[in-house]
Amino acid sequence: MMEHLPDKLPKLTKNQNLVMGVLSKVDHPMSAYAILDSLKGNGLRAPLQVYRALERLEMLGLVHRIECMNAFVACRHDATKDDSMVAFIICNSCGDVKEVSDNSVEVGLHNVTKKAGFILQKPTIELQGLCRSCR
Amino acid sequence: MMEHLPDKLPKLTKNQNLVMGVLSKVDHPMSAYAILDSLKGNGLRAPLQVYRALERLEMLGLVHRIECMNAFVACRHDATKDDSMVAFIICNSCGDVKEVSDNSVEVGLHNVTKKAGFILQKPTIELQGLCRSCR
């Protein structure tokens, strides 16, 4: 709806697949350098190789960057089918990160941007606090 | 309401005042190092001096960190009177950054966090796109 993702995913390249593979296997965000470390055995040597793959994967909606952590996480919903806005709930205690999506948030942001005459391209919504088990 | 700010502001220290002074004079976010540069003439020498002041000013609600820019901006509303949630509208074309606040956003986030049984401590809402003049 607002992030103009491609309708169909193009085939991923070698490095894109490697990076996607790493992020898919874990349920938490990883730094670019942590991804690089875990791919040293696969021939990756330089940060840029990871950053470039991440950039592309983010454009495809397969990966999200968590700004407040300088880290990256695999998208957990089918971006080609459901292009709704995404927020992240980040537990300051256990470090758990969950992707959530709620229509009323979308409505709220629509109000705010409309009021300002603003065209929204990339929303960043990161909610830090205490998750159900930690509070 | 959710960011537990102090009711009354304590007196700022020397470095806190210097940093606050710089951020107050401009209307855009500045990196910690840009702040440092502009305070070299005032005796500041090390990044840490700026980062420490920023950390405190952020706790006091006088400064906000813009995560997607790794930069800091002076708060534009009276944080001791109006503790409502804050979002930032960031123009990708002209670089303009505006602080906005809207009750319906707050409602939306309340819904999302309630649904997840989550206690919100620090929301980060950064909306990148095109401002009225650039679109």
Place this chain on the structure above:
DNA sequence: TTATAAATGTTATAATATTACATTTAGACT
């Protein structure tokens, strides 16, 4: 005034991200 917490000053270093440039690969089109 003395105990204590906060703030400061300084050096070194860690962590994150990008620039620049050469080369290779994949797709689209004769």
Place this chain on the structure above:
DNA sequence: AGTCTAAATGTAATATTATAACATTTATAA
């Protein structure tokens, strides 16, 4: 197949952002 082009890759160097560790000074309040 050959040719063109855009995208992706490989590599080294460097820029930018942030923190650790430690010594010292200042402000606050008991």
